[in-house]
Each structure stands twice: as structure tokens, then as C-alpha cells.
Amino acid sequence: MRIRKGEKKDMPQVLALINELATFEKEPDAVVIDADYLIENGFSNSPAFFTYVAEIDHEIVGMALFYYRFSTWKGKTIHLEDLIVKKDKRGLGIGKALYNQVLKFAYKKQVKRVEWVVLDWNTNAIDFYEKSGATILKDWYTVQMSEENLASYLKTQQII
Amino acid sequence: MRIRKGEKKDMPQVLALINELATFEKEPDAVVIDADYLIENGFSNSPAFFTYVAEIDHEIVGMALFYYRFSTWKGKTIHLEDLIVKKDKRGLGIGKALYNQVLKFAYKKQVKRVEWVVLDWNTNAIDFYEKSGATILKDWYTVQMSEENLASYLKTQQII
Numbered sequence: 001m002r003i004r005k006g007e008k009k010d011m012p013q014v015l016a017l018i019n020e021l022a023t024f025e026k027e028p029d030a031v032v033i034d035a036d037y038l039i040e041n042g043f044s045n046s047p048a049f050f051t052y053v054a055e056i057d058h059e060i061v062g063m064a065l066f067y068y069r070f071s072t073w074k075g076k077t078i079h080l081e082d083l084i085v086k087k088d089k090r091g092l093g094i095g096k097a098l099y100n101q102v103l104k105f106a107y108k109k110q111v112k113r114v115e116w117v118v119l120d121w122n123t124n125a126i127d128f129y130e131k132s133g134a135t136i137l138k139d140w141y142t143v144q145m146s147e148e149n150l151a152s153y154l155k156t157q158q159i160i
Numbered sequence: 161m162r163i164r165k166g167e168k169k170d171m172p173q174v175l176a177l178i179n180e181l182a183t184f185e186k187e188p189d190a191v192v193i194d195a196d197y198l199i200e201n202g203f204s205n206s207p208a209f210f211t212y213v214a215e216i217d218h219e220i221v222g223m224a225l226f227y228y229r230f231s232t233w234k235g236k237t238i239h240l241e242d243l244i245v246k247k248d249k250r251g252l253g254i255g256k257a258l259y260n261q262v263l264k265f266a267y268k269k270q271v272k273r274v275e276w277v278v279l280d281w282n283t284n285a286i287d288f289y290e291k292s293g294a295t296i297l298k299d300w301y302t303v304q305m306s307e308e309n310l311a312s313y314l315k316t317q318q319i320i
Contacts, residue, residue: 018232022233030233032272033235045205048228049230068208069239069241070241072191072242073182073187073192073193074192074193075192075193075197075201082232103305103314104320107310107320112306113305115304115305117302118301119300126301132305133305133309135306136303137302137303139281140277140280141297142302143275143277143295144273144274144294144297145263145289145292145295146295147272149293149294150266154263154264154267159263160264
């Protein structure tokens with residue numbers, strides 16, 4: 001198994017992993033991006049994200065996708081958006097290898113914090129994160145406004 | 161009251177708002193950045209964040225700081241990191257004006273989602289967000305690893 005930076009040519013396989021996970025989570029239609037969108041946004045002069053991929057016999061079996069965020073207290077931080085291992089390749093240490101690689105990247109870039117989210121029922125993951133030194137913040141809720149609701153709200157405000 | 165894009169010259173006052181809030185939250189030492197850091201990171205060729213400021217009689221009385229994130233399902237999204245109104249200027253609609261301005265920016269950029277976080281005890285804010293069409297996700301925890309714990313973990317993994 002080899003961990004390396006994701007390249008343009010890997011994006012179709014990275015998208016396949018994203019779709020596999022969305023299907024597993026019973027939301028196959030939630031993925032609205034395609035491989036070209038990943039290439040366009042991840043490999044421009046100011047990339048919207050970075051990836052590491054795990055490769056076995058030229059097959060991409062896992063990926064981690066991350067990007068910079070900005071804390072008004074700490075400055076630049078790294079956000080780990082997604083870490084996916086192909087279903088039939090779990091238990092081989094691929095997830096941990098990708099996790100370690102992202103953390104190493106963050107360390108080298110001297111960011112003050114690495115951040116991600118976890119579902120509250122995923123106790124295995126929570127235990128793993130805590131053992132590695134991460135803190136689980138249970139008193140913050142994530143708030144999201146969809147494109148549709150954004151448009152509705154702005155209309156009620158007579159902004160659009 | 162005037163809402164406009166934040167400029168380099170506003171960053172000392174933006175930092176003052178950040179520090180005021182940190183002091184109010186009894187964490188005055190948590191802010192490790194300074195105004196030069198904000199200028200360096202927010203006004204480069206690929207800015208780490210954007211700001212809107214609220215101005216009354218040439219004084220900055222509020223600010224919203226936001227940046228792009230990247231969802232593997234939705235593509236580019238906007239994250240609202242901080243929205244602060246000076247303590248003695250609350251109740252004048254400044255917060256809502258900044259909120260609307262950020263949402264308008266997101267709408268114009270055609271992002272698929274706007275996201276932020278809220279403390280679970282802040283029911284006034286939660287009610288306001290829900291009324292405006294946002295969804296509160298209560299089943300996700302935020303996970304953070306500090307710079308110090310990052311170094312410790314990577315040492316145990318013999319990576320550094």
C-alpha cells in the first residue's frame with residue numbers, strides 16, 4: 001500500500017469513493033459534483049482542497065480530502081473534510097495511514113489546529129480520535145443553509 | 161450604518177472586535193493572531209478569508225468573517241466563521257445586516273450551502289437561524305486537535 005498526493009488522473013476514482021459512501025449512507029443523489037469539478041477546483045492556482053490517496057496495485061482504495069480554514073483566534077487551520085476507505089479494504093490500516101499523512105501535512109505547515117466532524121453514534125471513531133489526542137466538542141451545533149433556502153430567505157428580505 | 165467589504169486598514173479594528181469577544185468569553189489569551197497576520201492572510205492573491213464590516217461614523221462596530229470550504233457532495237460552500245457586533249451597539253439590527261450581506265455574497269457566488277456553528281445553549285441565535293431557513297444538525301460533533309497534541313501524536317507514531 002502506498003500513500004501519495006492525489007493527482008488529476010485520480011479524481012474519477014476519488015469520486016467513485018465519494019459516491020460509494022453516499023450510496024452506503026442511502027443518499028446516492030446527494031452528490032452533485034463530478035470528476036471534472038474536482039479537477040477544476042482542486043488543481044487550480046489557488047486549490048479549494050488537497051487530497052492524499054491510498055493505492056494498492058494501481059487501484060485507489062482510500063482517500064483523504066482536506067483544505068485550509070481560518071480561525072479568528074488561531075489563524076490558519078486544516079479541516080479534514082472526508083476520509084474514505086473502500087468497503088472491502090477496511091481493517092488493513094489504510095484509514096490510519098491517511099489520517100497520519102494529513103496530520104503530518106498540518107504539522108509541516110505549522111497550523112495551530114486540525115479540525116473535522118464525527119457523527120455522535122460513531123463511538124469507534126470517537127475513541128480513536130480521542131486516543132490520538134483530539135478533543136470532541138459536544139456543545140457546538142453545525143448550522144447549514146441550503147441553496148434553495150438561501151434564495152427563499154433573501155427574497156423575504158427583499159435582497160434578491 | 162453602512163455595511164461594506166473589509167479593507168486592510170480595518171484589520172486593527174476587526175482584531176479589536178475579536179479580542180473583545182474572547183475577553184467576554186473569558187479566554188483573552190486564546191487569540192494568538194495580530195492585525196498584520198489578518199492583513200497578510202486576508203489580502204493576498206488567494207485570500208484565506210473575506211470580511212464585511214459595519215461602520216457608524218467611521219467606527220467599525222461589527223464584522224463578519226467568512227471563507228470558502230469544499231464539500232465532497234456539494235462542491236464549494238461558504239463558511240461563516242465569526243459574526244461580531246460591538247457590545248454597546250447590539251439590538252440595532254447590525255448583526256442581521258451583516259448576516260444578510262454574507263448570505264447575499266453566497267447567493268451571488270452560487271454556492272450550494274452556507275455553514276456555521278452555534279453553541280447549543282444559544283437558543284436565541286438558534287431560533288433566528290431556523291426562522292431564516294437554516295437547519296441545525298445536532299448529531300455531528302466537532303473534533304479538534306491542537307498544535308501541541310498534533311506534535312505529541314506524531315511522535316508516538318514515529319512520524320516526526
